[in-house]
Amino acid sequence: MTKLIVVKNPMYRKRFTGMNCTIARALDEVGEWWSLLIVRECTQGTTRFDEFQRELGIARNVLTARLERLIEAGILERFPLQDRANTDGYRLTGKGEALYPVLVALKQWGDDWLAPNGKPPLELVDRKTGEPIERITVHGKDGSPLSFRDLRFEPGPGATSTTERVIENRNQRILGQADERSA
Structure with a gap:
């Protein structure tokens, strides 16, 4: 009898595009470590494929996939390199620079x-x-530093009923604890 062995692909990554959480959606675009390291390299002046590969020690196929994903996400753009005919470089877009x-x-x-x-x-x-x-740091309008215990969540314009339940639960758990500590 042959036994079927199912191996999960370790490269499989859940997508968060359907999740109503902007942190999850941001991680969907830049949460994989190579992506942020490529963005870091751009802020250090790296523009060419071979430079990214050398500086990061990343495999060509992985680098190609990450660069394409960052371009697709609007974080990077291609541009023609002046010193190399028929060769493109990579640079941050405004969306990419906003990650700094x-x-x-x-x-x-x-x-x-x-x-x-x-x-x-x-x-x-x-x-x-x-x-x-x-x-x-996170700070109030008066400049004072704030921790997550100092912030109340409120529904934003994109909130759903699920979001409102999450907000209510979070505020009760976190702000209730803060109230208990100060009592």
């Missing part, structure tokens, strides 16, 4: 929690002043 604060927040988190011996490999400084940049 995400990269900076990830860098700062990594510096705090993952830097070897607590020593980050590089610092980001303002080009004009030479001063280190401010940390990426």
Whole structure:
């Protein structure tokens, strides 16, 4: 008797396009690690396929697939390279450039929690002043820092009844805990 063995494809990735959550939908476009590393490389001046491959140590087929996906998502665009006939380069679109604060927040988190011996490999400084940049934080209109416990979720214009239940449950769990702590 032959036994059928089903092997799940480890490369299979669930799609979040139908989920009514903008975090999930953003992860659908840039949540795979190579994607954000390609975006990082673009912010460091990398434009050519061979440069991406060399800097990231990524397989050609994986790089090709990720570049195509980022172009399809409107995060990257192709442009003709001046110094190489019939060759395109890759650069960030406005949508891609808008990911920069995400990269900076990830860098700062990594510096705090993952830097070897607590020593980050590089610092980001303002080009004009030479001063280190401010940390990426969530803050109120008055400038005071806020944690997730300081925020109340409210339905947005795209909320569904499911979203409203999630909001109500979240606010009850998180804000109720905050109220219990302060009592």
